[in-house]
Amino acid sequence: MGQMFSKTPNEQDQGLASSFVSYFKNFKMETKILSPEAIRSIKDHLLNGDMQRANAVITAVLKDIDNSPLNIAVTGGSGAGKSSFINALRGIGHEEEGAAPTGAQETTMERKKYEYANAPNVTLWDLPGIGTPNFQPKDYLEKVKFKEYDFFLIVSATRFGINDIELAKAIKFMKKDFYFVRSKVDSDLMNEQRSKPKSFEREKVLQGIRNYCVETFEQNGVEVPEIFLISSHDLADYDFPILTDTLLRNLPAQKRQVFLNSLPNITETTIEMKRETERQHIWLEAFKAGALATFPVVGIVRDDERNLEDRLNRYRTCFGVDDKSLQSFADNLKVPVETLMTIIQSPHLLKTTKEEQLGEKLLKYLEIFCSINGGLLASGLYFRKYHCLLLHFLDIVSNDAKVLLKETYSKDHQNPTASTTAGPLVTTARVS
Template sequence: MASSGQDKTTADSTSGNDEQKKSSNIPDKVVQELNEAYKKHGKSGIIESVKEKLNEWKKVPLNIAITGSSGVGKSSYINALRGMTADDDGAAPVGVVETTASRTPYTHPENECFVLWDLPGVGSPNFPRDSYLEKIQFRRYDFFLVFSASRFTMNDKWLAQQIKQAGKHFYFIRTKIDLDISDNKKSHPITHSMVQVLQTVRSDCMTHLQNEGFTNPEVFIISNFDVNEFDFGQLSERLIKDAPDIKREALTLSLTNLTERIIRTKEKYLKKRIYIVSIASAAAAAVPIPGVGCSVDIAILLEEAVFYRQQLQLDEASFQENAAALNISVNELQRKLNLQSQIISFTSAGLLAFFASLGISNLSENILKLLLPIVGIVIASGISYGVQVHCLNKLLDIIVNDALRIHGEMTKISAKNAVDDIQTTQTEVKKVESE
């Protein structure tokens, strides 16, 4: 294999350049921009430009209005979505009396342009309906989430109508389902059925919204105290699906409550980044991969690897949280699932060792032929580019696979808890019947 890339600046022909663009999967516009950056500032120009591209998703503003009556759990939802409780620093204040008094933006910890607007409750003496829309600056939002708890109210109906008239999208979120279930259990100890409660609540919300002229209303039933249950995950998925194209990537990468579909969507966006990251790393080509004979910029690759791990919640802190949620120790979780990403050391040396272990010398011709889409950079960097695309893909596959396995385990445990719940109820019923 070729030795590490030095900048010999061998000019490529135009047809060669076309071939390069085809094999890189990078949009033409980006290739053009990178080529211009290289012409103007050499390798450092490419590296800067790539870094900017990788962080572009953080700059797309997405304004989400969190609205509804007072006390229905709007602020609690924002905290739950951000992976916080009301006691954490910077969390939205939550209270047993009217709490949110002015529109307050909460930025996502991983994306400052992903803004959740915590709005005061509509229809309270402080925020009557006739001045509410003006006070919350109604026109500023991309999406509306209308929150409701307990019964469907006149405020819910009014808000839905206003949003419809403005031609904006809204989702109806029914919170505090945990309370409805436990209350129903207390009032109907013999006939209680969680499924039945969920069905009744859902169909009640749907009927009210249909009566207001919404043919296909979207209703999500959630508990802010349990983001892995009910429709919390589906709601996050739905927001992504409906986000305008340009905002979808930003929204996806900002989400922290993983479902299988969110993991797969994150994978799609992270894969797209691989080609761009590899350009910067191949252009810099500073450190050789042991035993492979091609060089990379390990700092750029490590930053990206750490980003994958954090995006799919396999970093140390998230892994500990996952183990705690499953009620087992970190070691037990690792023993049980044998997660490959936990064996890799996320340091420069660890990552180089992982890449070297992939048996790169046996790579197929196709990968080695993957050409660096920058006119004027040496062939050796081109080989390094193909190798890096391959290595990052392998690393991402491992991380995605591990995230799916943890998610599968979480789902299994939730299902088991639900079955245990039913069994306990049945035992209680038998006990009551035999008395």
């Protein structure tokens, strides 16, 4: 009945709805944490002047984002490099505590889960290869509990075998997503360059690997899927960034942020994508809290101080610039951790002297934010001090992550062999 008497939107309702839609329209599909349906629902409620229902939708969205689990299955034959790939995804070295075991012999005899300290909702599952004695194709999916996974990554170090292809067919039949990962392409390139130093052409070799995989599918009468060429020693190179973009586009909106937060900082683009999802999260929280208003630059309450500290620590962990990650960076770069502390800002944001109170320091940050942004976040909308400070902290932390990434690449440039001798942490930020 209420729908029959919905009122005509007034100018204020139209402006609020327009600003809401405009803000979220500016984000790429890969980083949007609101589904088109959620955006339409919130917009309609705003046009009807129904803030309560708009906030109810936002509350549900934020709850989904915070609580939605993401389970990723990694499977492939013996020697495919599954464990190395899992360790690289988690940003840890093969000899570190909690790393997936690697070796020449088959190490995965039953499914095993690997979790992230900074992204507790994300779990990587290392599955036994299909076709092993205990996991024959006819009952493989049932034995590995295929219903639990959001998508499958099928890994091979050579051409994809008949078991991999049959697995893909079965997964597709069950209406699950899967992606083919051709691993160890760095080794293929190195071997090719050693055997044919005069005629070696990197792109030609990579295209040859891709063509070889395509032929396998064509010979088995299977529609050729997208194939991603990967090196677990350097995720920033080859097709891994393309793979992550593909996964993000195909994931439900509410799972994009948690997946991004689990990724190591392999490129500035990855860091920026994390920042974009967090900005949307802050905006939704502010909107839900009724914080869209002109704010006076006045004192910060004690609860705000505690909440800001908690959120800052969360950002530092998410972006790999927390104390544990900094120590790991320092160890791998062979520099004192104090050296890294001098080139980044986030560890010092909430530290005060005897002469300076935390509230005073936060007000200075607020003034800096306002001088850059004018307090403006979306057309005609302003946030109160707490959410502006969150945005300021987020910008500082994400910039620190970029600074450390550049420092890592600079070190690698001085020592070209580093990425093959020290494990994935040399080229990725530690995030677990």
